[in-house]
Amino acid sequence: xxxxxxxxxxxxxxxxxxxxxxxxxxxxxxxxxxxxxxxxxxxxxxxxxxxxxxxxxxxxxxxxxxxxxxxxxxxxxxxxxxxxxxxxxxxxxxxxxxxxxxxxxxxxxxxxxxxxxxxxxxxxxxxxxxxxxxxxxxxxxxxxxxxxxxxxxxxxxxxxxxxxxxxxxxxxxxxxxxxxxxxxxxxxxxxxxxxxxxxxxxxxxxxxxxxxxxxxxxxxxxxxxxxxxxxxxxxxxxxxxxxxxxxxxxxxxxxxxxxxxxxxxxxxxxxxxxxxxxxxxxxxxxxxxxxxxxxxxxxxxxxxxxxxxxxxxxxxxxxxxxxxxxxxxxxxxxxxxxxxxxxxxxxxxxxxxxxxxxxxxxxxxxxxxxxxxxxxxxxxxxxxxxxxxxxxxxxxxxxxxxxxxxxxxxxxxxxxxxxxxxxxxxxxxxxxxxxxxxxxxxxxxxxxxxxxxxxxxxxxxxxxxxxxxxxxxxxxxxxxxxxxxxxxxxxxxxxxxxxxxxxxxxxxxxxxxxxxxxxxxxxxxxxxxxxxxxxxxxxxxxxxxxxxxxxxxxxxxxxxxxxxxxxxxxxxxxxxxxxxxxxxxxxxxxxxxxxxxxxxxxxxxxxxxxxxxxxxxxxxxxxxxxxxxxxxxxxxxxxxxxxxxxxxxxxxxxxxxxxxxxxxxxxxxxxxxxx
Numbered sequence: 001x002x003x004x005x006x007x008x009x010x011x012x013x014x015x016x017x018x019x020x021x022x023x024x025x026x027x028x029x030x031x032x033x034x035x036x037x038x039x040x041x042x043x044x045x046x047x048x049x050x051x052x053x054x055x056x057x058x059x060x061x062x063x064x065x066x067x068x069x070x071x072x073x074x075x076x077x078x079x080x081x082x083x084x085x086x087x088x089x090x091x092x093x094x095x096x097x098x099x100x101x102x103x104x105x106x107x108x109x110x111x112x113x114x115x116x117x118x119x120x121x122x123x124x125x126x127x128x129x130x131x132x133x134x135x136x137x138x139x140x141x142x143x144x145x146x147x148x149x150x151x152x153x154x155x156x157x158x159x160x161x162x163x164x165x166x167x168x169x170x171x172x173x174x175x176x177x178x179x180x181x182x183x184x185x186x187x188x189x190x191x192x193x194x195x196x197x198x199x200x201x202x203x204x205x206x207x208x209x210x211x212x213x214x215x216x217x218x219x220x221x222x223x224x225x226x227x228x229x230x231x232x233x234x235x236x237x238x239x240x241x242x243x244x245x246x247x248x249x250x251x252x253x254x255x256x257x258x259x260x261x262x263x264x265x266x267x268x269x270x271x272x273x274x275x276x277x278x279x280x281x282x283x284x285x286x287x288x289x290x291x292x293x294x295x296x297x298x299x300x301x302x303x304x305x306x307x308x309x310x311x312x313x314x315x316x317x318x319x320x321x322x323x324x325x326x327x328x329x330x331x332x333x334x335x336x337x338x339x340x341x342x343x344x345x346x347x348x349x350x351x352x353x354x355x356x357x358x359x360x361x362x363x364x365x366x367x368x369x370x371x372x373x374x375x376x377x378x379x380x381x382x383x384x385x386x387x388x389x390x391x392x393x394x395x396x397x398x399x400x401x402x403x404x405x406x407x408x409x410x411x412x413x414x415x416x417x418x419x420x421x422x423x424x425x426x427x428x429x430x431x432x433x434x435x436x437x438x439x440x441x442x443x444x445x446x447x448x449x450x451x452x453x454x455x456x457x458x459x460x461x462x463x464x465x466x467x468x469x470x471x472x473x474x475x476x477x478x479x480x481x482x483x484x485x486x487x488x489x490x491x492x493x494x495x496x497x498x499x500x501x502x503x504x505x506x507x508x509x510x511x512x513x514x515x516x517x518x519x520x521x522x523x524x525x526x527x528x529x530x531x532x533x534x535x536x537x538x539x540x541x542x543x544x545x546x547x548x549x550x551x552x553x554x555x556x557x558x559x560x561x562x563x564x565x566x567x568x569x570x571x572x573x574x575x576x577x578x579x580x581x582x583x584x585x586x587x588x589x590x591x592x593x594x595x596x597x598x599x600x601x602x603x604x605x606x607x608x609x610x611x612x613x614x615x616x617x618x619x620x621x622x623x624x625x626x627x628x629x630x631x632x633x634x635x636x637x638x639x640x641x642x643x644x645x646x647x648x649x650x651x652x653x654x655x656x657x658x659x660x661x662x663x664x665x666x667x668x669x670x671x672x673x674x675x
Contacts, residue, residue, distance in 0.1 A: 001164035003039075003057035003122075004197040005130060008049045008158030008182055014247040016139040016153065017045075027136045028052055031129050036061040036119055044211045046250045047299075048182060051211060053197060057163060061119030068093065070111030073102050086111060126161055127170025127177070134173070150174055158182060158191060165196040184208025184250050186301040208301050209250045217246045220297055223254035224282075227295065231256070234285045235295055238276065245280055249299040257281075257309045261292045263320040266327045269412050270402065274319045277406070281316065326402040335417040337392045339399040348468040348513075352395050355460065358511050360391045362463075363456035365504060370497060373448040378426045383449075390430040390453045393418055411435050426450070437487045444494045451495045458484040458491075463505060466520045467512035486527045492552050493531075502549040521549065528558060535562035538674040545669035553616065557667035560620035564627060565673065574673065576630050576637075577664075580657050581671035583642065589658030596652040601632070601639040608632045609660055619667060626663055633657065 025043045032039060041054045070076065076086035082097055090100055093113045103112035134152065145155035150173045159177045161168040167179045180191035181200065187207040194200040201211070210216045220242065224235045245252065263271065268283075268290040275281035275294055284293040296312045298305075340353035349355060367374060367387045375381050397403045397414035406413075415432035419425075430453040433445040445451040461484050465471070472481050492499050501524055505517045525544050532540055532555075539562050548554045564570065597603050612625045642653045664670045 001057050001059065002162075002197045003041075003052075003054040003126075003164075004160065004162045004200055005052040005126075006049050006158070006160040006181055006200070007051075007130075007134065007156060008160070009152070009156050010154040011047045012045075012154055012247070014047075014244040016141065018243055018247055020137060020139050021045075024050070024137065028133050031133045031136070034132075035125055035129060036064055037122070038062065045213065045247075046209055046211055046216075047248050048250065049209075049211075058122060060121050061125070063119050064117045066115055066117045068113045069103075069105050070113075073109040073111075076100075076102075076111050089113070123163060123168050126163065126168045127172055130159070130161065130170075131172040146174060160194075160200075162194075162196060162200070184301060210252075213246055216249060216252050217242065220246065220252050220254055223252075224295065227254060227256055231293075232286075233291055233293065236272075236283045236285060238282070241276055241280060241282065245297040248280075249297060251299065251301055253298045253300070253305070255296050255298055255305055255309050255312075256284075256293060257296055257313045257316070258293045259313060259316055259320060263324060264290060264292055266320065266323050267413070267416050269409055270323050270327065270406065271320065273406050273409060274323055275316065277408075278319055279312070279316055281312070322405070323402070326400075326405055330400045330402050330413070330417060331420055333400070335393070335396055335421045337396045340395055343398060346464070346468070346470075349464050352398060355464065356392050356395060358464065358508075359394075359456045359460045360388060361508055361511060362460050362504070363387050363391050363452055365507060366452045366455060370448055370452060373495075373497075374452070377447050378424075378449055386424055386427050386449070387452070389418075389423055390427045390449070391456060393421075393423065393427070394431050394434050394453060394457070430454075437490055444491055448495055448497070451491045451497065455488055455491055455497075455499070458488045459501075459504070462488075462520060462524070463508060463512055466523075467515045469515070471519070471523070481523070482527065485524045486530060488524070489527055489531055489551055489555065493555055497552060499551045500549050501551055524551070525554070528555065531555075532558050532562060535559075536565055536673075538672055539565050539668070542668040542670060542672035545672050546665055546667055548667065553619070553667075556619045557623075560623050561668055561673075563620065564623060573627070573630055576633050577627070577670050578673075579637065580633060581661055581669075584654065584658050584661045585671060589662055590651055590655045592655045592659060593648075593652050596649055598649065599640050601636045602653065602656055605629070605632045605636045606656055606659075609663070612663070614663075614666070623664075623667060626660065629660060633660070 025041075028041070028043070037058060039054045039057050041052055044051045044053070070089040071083070071085040076083055076089070082090075082100065086100055087097070089111050090097055093115070095113065101112055102109045105112065134156075137153070139153040141153075142151040143154055144151045150156070152173065156173045156175055158181060159172065159175050160179055160181055161170070161177045162179050168177060170177050178191070178193075179195070179200075180193045181204065182189070182191055183204075184207055192203055192207060194203050204211055210219065221237070224237065227233075228235055271290060272283045275283055279296070282295040282297075284291040284295060294316065296309070298308050298312075300308050302308060337353060337356060340356060341351050343352045344350075345352045345355045364384075364387060367383065374383055378386070394411070394414060397410060397417055400413055400417065402413050403410055411432055411434050415428040418428045418431050426447070426449050429446065430450040433450040434454050434457055436443055436445050436454060445454045461479070462481060465479055465481060470479055470481075472479075477483075488499075491497075501521055502517065505520060509517065528544065529537060529540055535558060540558050543554055543557045543561060546554075546557070548557065565574075592606060594603070594606065597606070608629055612622070612629075614622055636657065640653060642650060642657075644650050644653075661670070
């Protein structure tokens with residue numbers, strides 16, 4: 001039988017709904033399974049309803065055999081008579097003494113009872129199932145309505161539950177089920193009755209509701225394409241914004257609006273942010289330049305689209321007028337880091353200005369390390385003042401009215417104000433890029449100079465918060481320190497910059513309260529598991545166990561060893577090196593004395609190892625060369641006894657293979673690798 005369930009609600013807020021969107025179908029499936037119902041379904045939604053549709057829903061749930069066990073035989077049967085425990089078991093399950101039986105369970109004979117539990121009639125339980133399902137949904141905040149007895153993401157106004165063409169009668173959330181739905185408001189405010197699922201879907205379409213999320217999205221994109229073709233511009237389609245407008249429209253229509261060109265004197269990021277965040281408009285570009293047009297996706301069904309456009313233009317005009325005022329006011333105000341002295345960063349760490357001063361110490365140390373790269377990039381040798389400007393002005397926009405209105409424009413607005421103040425282009429660019437990467441797939445700072453500023457901010461944040469014990473625990477990370485550490489590593493890898501985290505932390509330690517720097521290093525290195533998530537975790541563990549603190553070199557080792565370990569025959573070949581590592585595990589490795597060699601296999605192993613030269617620019621080649629010693633190591637193990645009575649000989653043979661282990665240990669403790 002077909003089953004149609006529609007939960008009619010007041011307009012759903014898009015963002016909290018979309019966050020729970022992926023969980024809705026699994027949660028209904030869990031309710032089905034709990035009631036032993038096996039039936040495929042599809043889930044659809046519009047802003048005022050969500051729908052579950054089964055093409056073939058059973059009349060009842062499946063039967064189940066319920067097995068119960070009781071006391072062991074030694075307790076249940078005493079001297080040939082049933083004990084109180086056995087009689088209680090019989091009473092509990094409504095059976096006679098003669099029906100008591102024992103079965104082997106877990107190696108013991110115990111009282112055993114099995115009965116078939118009949119599946120319940122679907123019509124009897126659908127109301128309970130739907131209520132359980134609705135209560136399982138988590139949208140963050142919920143609303144109460146009426147007497148305040150019920151709560152949900154939005155007030156529930158109708159419930160339809162039609163099985164096999166007949167209404168299933170029940171009441172939940174104060175609403176009695178009925179075979180009726182509310183149409184698009186253009187078509188009225190009264191519920192429309194329907195006969196069955198076929199009738200429901202047909203009536204829904206005729207009454208202004210496109211139920212399919214994908215069909216609504218396709219309609220939007222199709223109308224975008226027509227507008228682009230007609231006017232010769234390009235609409236910037238933000239996937240998240242597209243999902244949002246799809247979720248808040250039942251019959252979407254893309255309409256073109258415009259605003260005065262004078263507003264284009266305001267930075268494009270301000271206009272775009274105002275469009276997206278406040279009004280859910282899509283910006284339009286003519287080539288690389290922002291146009292004075294926008295696209296609104298309307299939910300209205302009207303014969304006069306111009307009326308809708310004019311209304312949206314009026315709203316946007318007011319927003320952009322405010323933005324223009326903020327922009328002009330900020331340009332007239334002094335752009336200075338001095339104002340940051342009045343903005344608190346954290347009680348134990350002082351003001352934002354104090355943080356900038358500490359960031360500057362980090363940036364100076366880094367710029368000295370990367371001086372050659374910076375000089376080549378910006379074309380000047382004396383860049384100390386540029387570093388100071390980039391750091392000290394990096395947060396100066398926090399005192400601007402524009403960032404006060406649009407906090408997501410931090411750094412971006414700072415770059416505009418810095419340019420207006422006459423700071424160098426690479427300084428302005430570094431201010432703009434200081435927060436990168438902003439997400440998992442985000443862009444990274446575009447150059448070494450910008451990278452220094454971004455790294456300085458992130459590393460100082462880590463040092464400062466670890467120094468006052470604001471360390472993430474479990475899933476809690478209120479200061480986004482995991483993101484800061486991950487971003488720091490990604491920047492280093494992107495620019496190929498060496499970074500000895502321990503040496504720099506030790507150098508900067510006097511600027512902070514005393515804390516265990518090793519915990520910070522462990523925290524940063526732990527982020528490598530996420531960055532190299534396609535590599536065997538034991539390989540990453542092995543590389544971290546080497547004790548290497550240069551994050552670039554450590555990352556190169558992980559990547560190189562990960563590629564080697566991914567080979568199909570690595571596990572088999574690695575047995576040789578596992579044996580080598582186990583032998584050395586508790587031994588002290590001394591120097592090799594070639595005069596103590598007694599076998600050709602000893603000489604061959606030593607000579608083969610000595611022929612390998614370390615090249616930190618080719619970590620992969622070096623490790624492959626070490627693994628290439630497998631043959632001579634196997635020959636050594638086959639022909640040379642290590643544990644001989646002569647202490648000098650034994651020690652020298654351990655040193656011979658130990659030098660190989662020690663060479664590996666520069667990049668990885670191979671005994672940690674597991675398969």
